[in-house]
Amino acid sequence: MGSPPHAHPLPTPSTPAGRDGLAALLDRPRQSVVALDFDGTLAEIVPDPERARAHPAAVPALARLAPEVASVAVVTGRPAGVAVRYGGFAGVAGLEHLVVLGHYGSERWDAVTGTVQTPAPHPGVAAVRAELPGFLDSIGAWSGTWIEEKGQAVAVHTRRASDPAAAFEALRDPLAHLAARHGLVLEPGRMVLELRPPGMDKGVALGEYVREVNAEAVLYAGDDLGDLPAFAAVEKLRSDGVPGLLVCSGSTEVTELADRADLLLPGPAAVVGFLAALADRLTGRP
Numbered sequence: 001m002g003s004p005p006h007a008h009p010l011p012t013p014s015t016p017a018g019r020d021g022l023a024a025l026l027d028r029p030r031q032s033v034v035a036l037d038f039d040g041t042l043a044e045i046v047p048d049p050e051r052a053r054a055h056p057a058a059v060p061a062l063a064r065l066a067p068e069v070a071s072v073a074v075v076t077g078r079p080a081g082v083a084v085r086y087g088g089f090a091g092v093a094g095l096e097h098l099v100v101l102g103h104y105g106s107e108r109w110d111a112v113t114g115t116v117q118t119p120a121p122h123p124g125v126a127a128v129r130a131e132l133p134g135f136l137d138s139i140g141a142w143s144g145t146w147i148e149e150k151g152q153a154v155a156v157h158t159r160r161a162s163d164p165a166a167a168f169e170a171l172r173d174p175l176a177h178l179a180a181r182h183g184l185v186l187e188p189g190r191m192v193l194e195l196r197p198p199g200m201d202k203g204v205a206l207g208e209y210v211r212e213v214n215a216e217a218v219l220y221a222g223d224d225l226g227d228l229p230a231f232a233a234v235e236k237l238r239s240d241g242v243p244g245l246l247v248c249s250g251s252t253e254v255t256e257l258a259d260r261a262d263l264l265l266p267g268p269a270a271v272v273g274f275l276a277a278l279a280d281r282l283t284g285r286p
Contacts (some may be wrong), residue, residue: 009207010277011263013245017238018262021245024217029069029282031216035206035230036271038076039084040223041249044268045190047159049148051222052088055268057276063094064116071213074100075156077187077194077226079151080109090114103152104187104196104226105205121152122197129154132195134256136179141171153187164191190253191222203229210237221247221271224254231260247271 001270013019025032036042043052066072072095080102084090089098089111100109107118123286132154144161147154155285156175161167168191176186179195187194202222210218210233218237220230234244248261258264265271 002114005284010281011265011274013262014264015260015262016073018245019241021217021219021238021243021262024243025069025219025245025278026281028216031214032069033071033073033215033218034065034275034278035073035075035218035220036220037085037202037224037227037230038074038078040190040268041271042074042087042268045223049157049192052086054089055272057272058268059088059092059095061272061275061279062089062098063092064283065275066098068279068282070215071209071271072098073206074098075105075205075209075220075222075230076100076102077104077150077153077189077202078102080107080118084109099209101202101205101209103150104200104202105208106197106200116136118152120239122184124179124184125153125195125197125238126171127182128178128184128280131178131182132156135174139171139174141167141174145171148192150194150196153194155192155194157192157212159191168193176272188225189226201229202227203231203233206230207233207236210242213263215231215242217243217245219245219247221265221274222257223249227257228260234243235260246275 013022042054042058048054061136080100083100083102096111098111109116117185145158158164158167175193185198185264218235231246234246238244246261247263248257250264
């Protein structure tokens, strides 16, 4: 008898390292971590980030997949509680042990407790928050740009500008200087520039979490520049003998991840389909 039919075909990674990573995950799922970015990976990028929501099939796919692996972690620049709310992750059967690492890992929400652990705010964030409106006005950057409050960080979006890419590039250096003056770092993204505290990124967060759960294989999926440190962390883990699979949720706005990915998928719907395919394979049913 052949293997059972699957509703979602499982794509093949384009690199040997990626194929090894996927094989290790399929062979040892209970020792594997599946880590995922939120915006652009589980949720479509939208002009207003407050309207972002996980793809409708994301939670069902994750709820089938999570019981089969060591852990599923969402690693995001958003506040952990916001990602939980926009993802619809709380109180879902099958996601009892989901972890959300928010603010690039400086915050953590555990489904098992339903609580967020958060550090004391960096004083530079409050200073930037107070200064930023006047700063943008003084450099003539108000038109089409807007500020997003993120608790532990502040972000400036240019997606609504008449020329989003030009506005992004014009703001990049001034905001980098503003961030440095207040002891912060500038994190560029897809038509967004985020000013946040230093010392934590998705690579640090992912590496620490993989070590915490003693994983023997890891998958990471992301779409933006902020995911590059997580890609680097997986590459480091692979050099240390831990197989890994790098998945890029494709975007014409960011090519750096696609160049380093083992598997390129055209956006959140395809990522969710891939997660469903993993669940099909690990549960042995469509």
